[in-house]
Amino acid sequence: MAIVVYSIAGLFLGLGAVVAITGGVGAIRMPDFYTRCHCAGKGDTLAQLLIMVGLILVALEAYPLSNLAVFKLFFISIFILVTSPTATHAVARGARHDGLVPWKAGDPRR
């Protein structure tokens, strides 16, 4: 039974890693600051969710529930879901406040 759970967990972890890498690639490929924010800030939310699901599956299989690892992972996930968009918003608002003009289709890369 353990092998099944670990395989599914591995699948989630792998998917999470792929999404995280996509976020990084996007951050390099995008043409300006705001569009980079999209990739850097949000690829993480899904990657984080997938990786946490994988880890929770492993924790369920490997430890007794009284170990509390499952709950802690769950709370970390919730915490990132709240703080990540807040940070992205703060950074983007800072740029807007500073007068950074958003890139439009057709402009040269910055």
Added chain:
Amino acid sequence: MRVVSMFFVLLAFWLLMSGHYTPFLIGAGAVSCAFVVWVGRHKGVFQFRAGSKIHPLFTGAFTYWPWVTWQILVANVDVFKRVWHPKLPIDPQMVRIRYESDSELITTYYANSITLTPGTITVSVEDGVMEVHTLTKENAEALEGGEMYERVRRLEGGAAARPAGPLEIGGDA
């Protein structure tokens, strides 16, 4: 009342995170929580704007958050495709949308949900107008369509229609 419930919520969180239930550690937790509540009270952390509601936190857990998670998934696949597409087919827009809310919590829900779903970032929240940067035209149209707005409004039991009005806020366009 709010202060007392805050204390117990914090203490429950402490116990859940600690996992060791010796008298010393529980005592240390109680003292820490009491201190945090005391500081928070003096700093005015527990003062909410009149009319703000706490219950959306609980109703949203079963209806709203699963839907947002699904949206995060769907939207991520779209951004995923665009990032790996050789031509990088994006068409960024800066759109303004009106919103109406009785509570700061719901406003935060809405702004954070917009930022959470890939392809849209809330850039500013001011006087009933949100400025949102979107990665593509479709993202902008979906946002103006307002399904997320309706769902957020349902949480606080408000009118689902987006308020009409001028979309001007201070500063440049």
